[in-house]
Amino acid sequence: MATRMKLKLKTVFVLYFMVSLMGLIYALMQLGQRCDCAEHDMPKDRTISRLRGELHRLQEQMRKAEPTKLPQKLAVKPAQPTIYVITPTYTRFVQKAELTRLAQTFLHVPQLHWILVEDSPHKTPLVSGFLASSGLAYTHLHTPTPRDRKLQEGDPSWLKPRGAEQRNEGLRWLREDRRGQPGADTQLGVVYFADDDNTYSLQLFEEMRGTQRVSVWPVGLVGGMRYERPVVEGGKVVRFHTGWRPSRPFPLDMAGFAVSLKLVIANQDACFDGDAPMGFLESSFLQGLVTMDELEPKAENCTKVLVWHTRTEKPKMKREEALQKQGLGSDTAVEDNDPTHLQAL
Amino acid sequence: MPKRRDILAIVLIVLPWTLLITVWHQGAINPLLAARKASPWHHHRIHESRRDSRNTFTLKKPCSAENNKDIVEVVHTEYVYSRPPPWAAVLPTLHVVTPTYSRPVQKAELTRLANTFLHVPNLHWILVEDSPRRTPLVIRLLRETSLNYTHLNVETPRNYKLRGDTRDPRIPRGTMQRNLALRWLRETFSSNNRHSQPGIVYFADDDNTYSLELFEEMRSTRKVSVWPVAFVGGLRYESPKVNTLGMVYGWKTVFDPHRPFAIDMAGFAVNLRLILFKPQAYFKLRGVKGGYQESSLLRELVTLNDLEPKAANCTKVLVWHTRTEKPVLVNEGKKGFTDSNVEI
Numbered sequence: 001m002a003t004r005m006k007l008k009l010k011t012v013f014v015l016y017f018m019v020s021l022m023g024l025i026y027a028l029m030q031l032g033q034r035c036d037c038a039e040h041d042m043p044k045d046r047t048i049s050r051l052r053g054e055l056h057r058l059q060e061q062m063r064k065a066e067p068t069k070l071p072q073k074l075a076v077k078p079a080q081p082t083i084y085v086i087t088p089t090y091t092r093f094v095q096k097a098e099l100t101r102l103a104q105t106f107l108h109v110p111q112l113h114w115i116l117v118e119d120s121p122h123k124t125p126l127v128s129g130f131l132a133s134s135g136l137a138y139t140h141l142h143t144p145t146p147r148d149r150k151l152q153e154g155d156p157s158w159l160k161p162r163g164a165e166q167r168n169e170g171l172r173w174l175r176e177d178r179r180g181q182p183g184a185d186t187q188l189g190v191v192y193f194a195d196d197d198n199t200y201s202l203q204l205f206e207e208m209r210g211t212q213r214v215s216v217w218p219v220g221l222v223g224g225m226r227y228e229r230p231v232v233e234g235g236k237v238v239r240f241h242t243g244w245r246p247s248r249p250f251p252l253d254m255a256g257f258a259v260s261l262k263l264v265i266a267n268q269d270a271c272f273d274g275d276a277p278m279g280f281l282e283s284s285f286l287q288g289l290v291t292m293d294e295l296e297p298k299a300e301n302c303t304k305v306l307v308w309h310t311r312t313e314k315p316k317m318k319r320e321e322a323l324q325k326q327g328l329g330s331d332t333a334v335e336d337n338d339p340t341h342l343q344a345l
Numbered sequence: 346m347p348k349r350r351d352i353l354a355i356v357l358i359v360l361p362w363t364l365l366i367t368v369w370h371q372g373a374i375n376p377l378l379a380a381r382k383a384s385p386w387h388h389h390r391i392h393e394s395r396r397d398s399r400n401t402f403t404l405k406k407p408c409s410a411e412n413n414k415d416i417v418e419v420v421h422t423e424y425v426y427s428r429p430p431p432w433a434a435v436l437p438t439l440h441v442v443t444p445t446y447s448r449p450v451q452k453a454e455l456t457r458l459a460n461t462f463l464h465v466p467n468l469h470w471i472l473v474e475d476s477p478r479r480t481p482l483v484i485r486l487l488r489e490t491s492l493n494y495t496h497l498n499v500e501t502p503r504n505y506k507l508r509g510d511t512r513d514p515r516i517p518r519g520t521m522q523r524n525l526a527l528r529w530l531r532e533t534f535s536s537n538n539r540h541s542q543p544g545i546v547y548f549a550d551d552d553n554t555y556s557l558e559l560f561e562e563m564r565s566t567r568k569v570s571v572w573p574v575a576f577v578g579g580l581r582y583e584s585p586k587v588n589t590l591g592m593v594y595g596w597k598t599v600f601d602p603h604r605p606f607a608i609d610m611a612g613f614a615v616n617l618r619l620i621l622f623k624p625q626a627y628f629k630l631r632g633v634k635g636g637y638q639e640s641s642l643l644r645e646l647v648t649l650n651d652l653e654p655k656a657a658n659c660t661k662v663l664v665w666h667t668r669t670e671k672p673v674l675v676n677e678g679k680k681g682f683t684d685s686n687v688e689i
Contacts, residue, residue, distance in 0.1 A: 007605075009354070012358075013354065013357055016357055016358055016360075016361050017357060017361075019361050019365075020357075020360050020361025020364055020365075022359055023364040023365050023368060024364055025370050026368065027364065027367070030368075030371075030654070051497065092575070093575075093581065093666065095575065096665070097554040097575070097576075097667050098554075098667075100554055100665075101457055101460075101554045101555075102456075103459060104460055104557065105457060105460040105463045106463060107464065108463060109462060109624045120647055127648050153519070163532055178439065198453070199453040199456055200457075201456050202460065220447055220449075220452075220453065221450065221453070221672040221674075221689065222672075223676060224673055224674060224675045224676030224681045225674060225682055225683050226449060226591075226674060226677060226681075226688070226689050227683055227689050229687075229689060241426040241683070243676025243677075244676060245684050247538035281457070295501055301688060304687070304688075305452075305687060305689045308450065308452070308453035308456075308689065309672075310450055310453050310454075310669050310670075310672075311669065311672075312667050312668070313668040313669065313670050313672040315575075315576035315666075315667075316579055317581065318579050318580060334591045
């Protein structure tokens with residue numbers, strides 16, 4: 001019995017010894033190797049690395065796509081109507097800022113010609129320099145507003161219509177320029193009156209490009225309301241939704257319509273009446289050109305606001321004036337001028 | 346002798362078992378542990394998310410106690426790499442932080458701002474709404490511009506907001522939104538190798554006007570660069586004073602020129618590395634005097650000597666602090682004359 005047990009024990013020993021030896025060898029072999037780290041990775045890290053891989057792929061794709069895109073962009077579409085934007089402007093502190101951000105919008109619009117008309121007896125260096133470096137196709141004009149029509153210091157902005165003479169000057173130049181070039185193609189274009197303090201979306205310009213006679217759309221933040229708009233039924237303008245004097249022939253804002261170049265040239269005498277009563281400036285121009293049912297509604301049947309009648313605050317210059325009196329004003333050589341301020345001196 | 350044999354036997358029996366258990370321990374226990382770690386975190390995240398309205402990408406790292414009290418946020422990131430401006434791996438990214446809030450002119454302001462930014466290469470727009478939720482107006486606008494953007498939001502608690510529209514200079518506006526953007530930048534970029542992500546941080550309010558030249562001037566910022574800003578401090582422009590060595594030594598302002606940094610928010614830019622290097626630097630929210638908000642951040646980042654003057658040694662005006670008039674909406678009346686479904 002004892003020997004059998006002893007034998008049994010011996011085999012147990014041997015067995016155990018072999019097992020432990022094999023376990024030791026296995027553990028030693030595992031020592032140098034990399035572990036399977038999938039469990040240690042956080043799922044977020046995995047997502048990040050996957051996204052990065054995708055990112056690089058997409059960037060590569062984009063880089064490959066760019067060279068083929070460019071020729072398409074540069075290729076000028078044949079006979080795409082040019083948009084002639086007539087902007088009256090006048091010297092004041094915020095003028096350069098307004099023109100800067102206006103130009104930044106216009107630079108995105110293809111086939112745009114900017115007609116900038118200064119309310120001034122001569123071209124100012126600020127505007128000349130600005131236009132030259134803007135990168136836009138432009139025409140720089142100027143015409144002063146007669147003193148009796150001009151807003152005086154302290155007048156509310158709505159007292160007298162502004163910019164009429166300048167817009168007329170723009171129209172005059174345009175008509176004269178086209179007169180020297182007869183031909184159907186040169187009459188292809190759209191005229192838009194854009195004030196320098198409004199805000200324009202890029203979509204607006206594409207909407208107006210197809211104007212045949214006069215197209216209209218809503219304007220935001222005008223007429224004492226969130227927006228003013230023509231009311232469209234059956235694809236035609238039937239009336240105007242406005243809170244201020246809706247009985248006007250065309251209760252629109254200057255930024256709410258565009259006229260085809262053909263119509264402008266065909267009606268050589270159509271212009272803005274500087275003596276028109278408040279709010280009738282647009283009507284004075286449009287009355288001879290078109291009737292309400294001929295208007296072409298844009299911006300999804302006049303339901304989308306693509307232009308806003310923003311106005312910029314006059315910056316407070318109290319400290320500047322105080323400094324000037326002491327002879328310590330900020331350097332006027334740094335461009336940022338305002339003639340009324342100089343007159344005060 | 347039997348005793349030794351017994352001991353030997355016991356050792357020989359115990360040894361392999363310990364080895365086996367060790368090997369098994371290493372292989373099996375760790376996955377279990379990882380799973381167990383995840384569940385309390387996940388639980389915590391769910392608990393947090395009940396406070397938020399929506400979660401697409403929650404910040405996991407613990408916030409500092411102060412920020413936790415003030416900020417309840419939802420973070421959403423979308424990178425849109427499509428049409429121009431082109432993206433060059435060599436140019437430092439300009440991270441432009443814009444706080445915004447809902448008012449009638451908001452869409453107009455953001456539209457023309459986007460029109461400006463579309464000209465700037467390697468620009469990343471971080472738009473932070475002062476709102477409990479991301480508004481559909483801004484979501485749609487950002488998607489349509491095809492800019493590279495990040496859309497965040499945090500609501501300023503009522504006692505910090507301006508009452509009505511009166512301009513009370515003692516309560517800084519947009520502070521919480523800018524701080525959230527700084528925090529987002531630190532969360533997003535700290536884990537990567539800093540040298541591979543050069544960036545410049547610029548705080549651009551949505552009603553100012555920026556020239557394209559400005560963005561190229563700020564791209565070479567090493568620490569903090571400064572330049573003149575028009576229409577601030579009741580002057581035509583405020584600017585840093587630069588000596589003949591090209592170093593900033595003072596401020597040409599009338600309003601409190603002895604502030605540590607007498608400069609407007611639009612008048613400086615900070616290198617992203619510096620933001621990451623000083624993770625405690627934020628805009629001070631409470632107890633900030635009018636005009637000192639910029640100083641509250643800059644004094645934690647840099648000293649006067651480290652400032653880099655740009656714009657031809659601070660002689661050119663490349664940014665204007667324009668403000669848009671509040672539109673007169675008298676004709677809306679009480680019920681609202683216009684269709685409120687039409688977005689302006």
